[in-house]
Amino acid sequence: xxILVFVKRVPDTESKIRIDQQSNSIIKEGLNFIISxxxxxxxxxxxxxxxxxxxxxxxVSVGTKENQVILKKCLAMGADEATLIKDDAGETYxxxxxxxxxxxxxKQKFTEPHLLxxxxxxxxxxxxxxxxxxxxxxxxxxxxxxxxxEIEGNKGTAYREIEGASEKxxxxxxxxxxxxxxxxxxxYETLKGIxxxxxxxxxxxxxxxxxxxxxxxxxxxxxxxxxxxxxxxxGKVVEDxxxxxxxxxVEFLCQEAKII
Amino acid sequence: xxxxxxxxxxILKQTVxxxxxxxxxxxRQELDEKEEFSYEITxxxxxxxxxxxxxxxxxxxxxxxxxxxxxxVEELARVDGCQAATIAAGNxxxxxxxxxxxxxxxxxxxxxxxxxxxLWGFGLTEPNAGSDAGGTQTTATQKDGxxxxxxxxxxxxxxxxNITLGxxxxxxxxxxxxxxxxxxxxxxxxxxxxxxxxxxHKKMTWRSSNTSEIYLDDVEVSDEDMLGxxxxxxxxxxxxxxxxxxxxxxxxxxxxxxxFEAAFKYSQERNQFGRPISKFQVNSxxxxxxATEIEAAxxxxxxxxxxxxxxxxxxxxxxxxxxxxSEVMKKVTHxxxxxxxxxxxxxEYPVAxxxxxxxxxxxxxxxxxIQRMVIQRKLEx
Ligand SMILES: Cc1cc2nc3c(=O)[nH]c(=O)nc-3n(C[C@H](O)[C@H](O)[C@H](O)COP(=O)(O)OP(=O)(O)OC[C@H]3O[C@@H](n4cnc5c(N)ncnc54)[C@H](O)[C@@H]3O)c2cc1C
Numbered sequence: 001x002x003i004l005v006f007v008k009r010v011p012d013t014e015s016k017i018r019i020d021q022q023s024n025s026i027i028k029e030g031l032n033f034i035i036s037x038x039x040x041x042x043x044x045x046x047x048x049x050x051x052x053x054x055x056x057x058x059x060v061s062v063g064t065k066e067n068q069v070i071l072k073k074c075l076a077m078g079a080d081e082a083t084l085i086k087d088d089a090g091e092t093y094x095x096x097x098x099x100x101x102x103x104x105x106x107k108q109k110f111t112e113p114h115l116l117x118x119x120x121x122x123x124x125x126x127x128x129x130x131x132x133x134x135x136x137x138x139x140x141x142x143x144x145x146x147x148x149x150e151i152e153g154n155k156g157t158a159y160r161e162i163e164g165a166s167e168k169x170x171x172x173x174x175x176x177x178x179x180x181x182x183x184x185x186x187x188y189e190t191l192k193g194i195x196x197x198x199x200x201x202x203x204x205x206x207x208x209x210x211x212x213x214x215x216x217x218x219x220x221x222x223x224x225x226x227x228x229x230x231x232x233x234x235g236k237v238v239e240d241x242x243x244x245x246x247x248x249x250v251e252f253l254c255q256e257a258k259i260i
Numbered sequence: 261x262x263x264x265x266x267x268x269x270x271i272l273k274q275t276v277x278x279x280x281x282x283x284x285x286x287x288r289q290e291l292d293e294k295e296e297f298s299y300e301i302t303x304x305x306x307x308x309x310x311x312x313x314x315x316x317x318x319x320x321x322x323x324x325x326x327x328x329x330x331x332x333v334e335e336l337a338r339v340d341g342c343q344a345a346t347i348a349a350g351n352x353x354x355x356x357x358x359x360x361x362x363x364x365x366x367x368x369x370x371x372x373x374x375x376x377x378x379l380w381g382f383g384l385t386e387p388n389a390g391s392d393a394g395g396t397q398t399t400a401t402q403k404d405g406x407x408x409x410x411x412x413x414x415x416x417x418x419x420x421x422n423i424t425l426g427x428x429x430x431x432x433x434x435x436x437x438x439x440x441x442x443x444x445x446x447x448x449x450x451x452x453x454x455x456x457x458x459x460x461h462k463k464m465t466w467r468s469s470n471t472s473e474i475y476l477d478d479v480e481v482s483d484e485d486m487l488g489x490x491x492x493x494x495x496x497x498x499x500x501x502x503x504x505x506x507x508x509x510x511x512x513x514x515x516x517x518x519x520f521e522a523a524f525k526y527s528q529e530r531n532q533f534g535r536p537i538s539k540f541q542v543n544s545x546x547x548x549x550x551a552t553e554i555e556a557a558x559x560x561x562x563x564x565x566x567x568x569x570x571x572x573x574x575x576x577x578x579x580x581x582x583x584x585x586s587e588v589m590k591k592v593t594h595x596x597x598x599x600x601x602x603x604x605x606x607x608e609y610p611v612a613x614x615x616x617x618x619x620x621x622x623x624x625x626x627x628x629x630i631q632r633m634v635i636q637r638k639l640e641x
Contacts, residue, residue, distance in 0.1 A: 191322040192322060194324075195268070
């Protein structure tokens, strides 16, 4: 089975994000960058499928040279190959731009993939659009927010997390699947894996290599303003003897907070 | 000067940090309390490839540079000094002497096991030979074409677990031509008759790391078990300690970092006099000093690694970084406990363990006094 896994470089989920109001972007200085955690589930799933059924796993990322680290990480986890689609535009939050690049790369450069795996969304931008867009651009079936995946021959079955329930869908390959937390527990890169990754080349594809021009990617989205979320308001402490306090708390929850 | 990590070092640091936080953190307190060596975590660390980090790949090692090894120890120590100790001893004192001084036959026999599932001790210290390693009283005498070992060793890390294969033993093998004592090391498997390794308990420090006494009672070995040549023992041991000091320094830097992070967080959560205690200048300055000194210790350590990785002399810097990092961790853990107040003295909170585990760093692999002696000698006073 030929599996493509798409991975994005994002700020570490534990970092404190600061915003530059001038350029309407986050301040990258001092941030630690990682592979988007949902993409790690996608990578792990690809490796498990390969280990069970054979095949090849290729990691693909759109971005600058700095994305080499997350691609090397994928190789260290066990991916066979990795490709960087070089795009110096930086974070545009324009999902369609990325989807077009990826769809074109799949058409032009990767022969007959059976499965395209994504994280359900990237941490940071959180648009959750790229997987669906790529599926549409390529005319493939899609299953998103997947917590369990089974592939048998040319058929896939996915369990999707939906509001308060799980939905089972089946589809034919090739298909797009996006991973939700719970799909698996990603492995650690072993030291051996890291050294094996070091020896592998990571080819780069430019817009030109994909037969695309900047005009093909005209922005569909403009970031007008970016603000940090307002700081959380201080909580309310109910102080009294336990029986009275419980009463006051219930009153508060019913009347002011209106949640019971 | 280039202070950036390679891509591989970045990935390594991240993966070890995740490993330590997910696999070790949840059980570190319990293992410490029960004084229990964890076979489960140790095997996971074997599977990660933590035991032969700088050994070339043709011998089953990882073929990484020394800085990478140091990063692994630092990240482990940030969470638990005990597991870091198993790895530091496993690499610097276990596999390294076998690789550097062993012949092809010995390398082929031992390394595959020591890199995948078995531990090996480094038997230098004796009850009457601590700082004065030349005071070794364990003897090896020739008899009917064999060597017969008698004596005992103390405080030997990794030497008495269920997965220990044996230990490198430094012995006295007579006198050299110039009249000085002659030391020779042997690779002694623990299934040899007369060999007994016993775990030492009731430690205040490194409680879930294995520390052992070894008794040698007419243990027979042959020329084939000799490490390197006759008379090279003392040099082998000293050189191993030079390397080992970098790993002890990494435990100082990592442990200080772990204690600092805990205190940093706690001081922002703990309110007294109506505000977080971190808002009192005396406390914020403490945290500023801690962060500064940790960074200085880390830079000295990485510089020493850089010297080693670039084939330059590093033994002075290794002694300096071992001395400095362990003393920085002393200060940091002291202040971390202070910031925690009474809670800092309770084992329920993380800083007490960092405080206890620090104590070994000023003693093992040469006390701070001995480091100062090494450094002043290198300064050619
Ligand atoms: C947990 C643990 C693990 C260990 N692991 C190993 C191991 O794997 N292998 C191994 O071989 N050893 C190991 N050791 C032993 C360790 O290296 C020794 O404890 C250390 O070298 C000090 O020796 P000592 O304890 O005999 O102290 P001593 O040498 O008796 O020192 C006592 C005090 O006297 C001071 N002192 C001694 N000589 C001088 C001097 N000339 N000038 C000034 N001050 C001096 C010392 O600095 C110290 O403060 C371990 C120890 C511990 C506690």
